Amino acid sequence: MGLRGRIVVLMLLAVLPISVLGQDEVGRAAWLIQFIAVLALVLIALALERWALRPVRALLRGTESLAAGDLSARTGLAYTGGEIGRLARAFDEMATARQRSEERIARFNQSLQRRVENRTQALTVAMETAQREHAADAFASLRLTTLD
Numbered sequence: 001m002g003l004r005g006r007i008v009v010l011m012l013l014a015v016l017p018i019s020v021l022g023q024d025e026v027g028r029a030a031w032l033i034q035f036i037a038v039l040a041l042v043l044i045a046l047a048l049e050r051w052a053l054r055p056v057r058a059l060l061r062g063t064e065s066l067a068a069g070d071l072s073a074r075t076g077l078a079y080t081g082g083e084i085g086r087l088a089r090a091f092d093e094m095a096t097a098r099q100r101s102e103e104r105i106a107r108f109n110q111s112l113q114r115r116v117e118n119r120t121q122a123l124t125v126a127m128e129t130a131q132r133e134h135a136a137d138a139f140a141s142l143r144l145t146t147l148d
Contacts, residue, residue: 055084062091071099 058075065073073095077088 052084055088059084059088059091062095066095066098071095071102 055075055077058077062073062075074092075088077085079085079089
């Protein structure tokens with residue numbers, strides 16, 4: 001029996017009066033009504049946890065992961081027709097779009113980096129060529145000056 005099962009049993013035992021065996025029919029009926037009411041509350045609480053709180057927690061985990069930079073974060077929830085299912089689908093679609101956008105930006109940055117590197121290399125070659133030509137011209141000029 002899991003933790004939830006133990007909690008349910010403990011809650012049910014909490015409403016069981018020790019003297020229920022010695023009570024008359026009215027007392028037993030009152031105890032039975034209390035028992036059914038507590039059982040109904042426990043079942044409602046478990047249903048609420050399963051169908052409302054779990055999906056909300058999954059959405060919260062997904063948003064926290066995405067906010068922390070995990071672009072692969074998804075809710076993992078089924079896309080049901082209800083509001084939470086629609087919200088889960090919208091979140092997952094948004095996360096997918098953001099991931100694709102970040103991937104496009106990364107590819108563009110890589111392309112831009114390659115272009116900058118190629119242009120820098122071309123400028124370096126042009127500068128070295130210009131420096132050699134300038135040095136050659138300066139040497140020729142110096143040579144002409146010393147010959148005169």
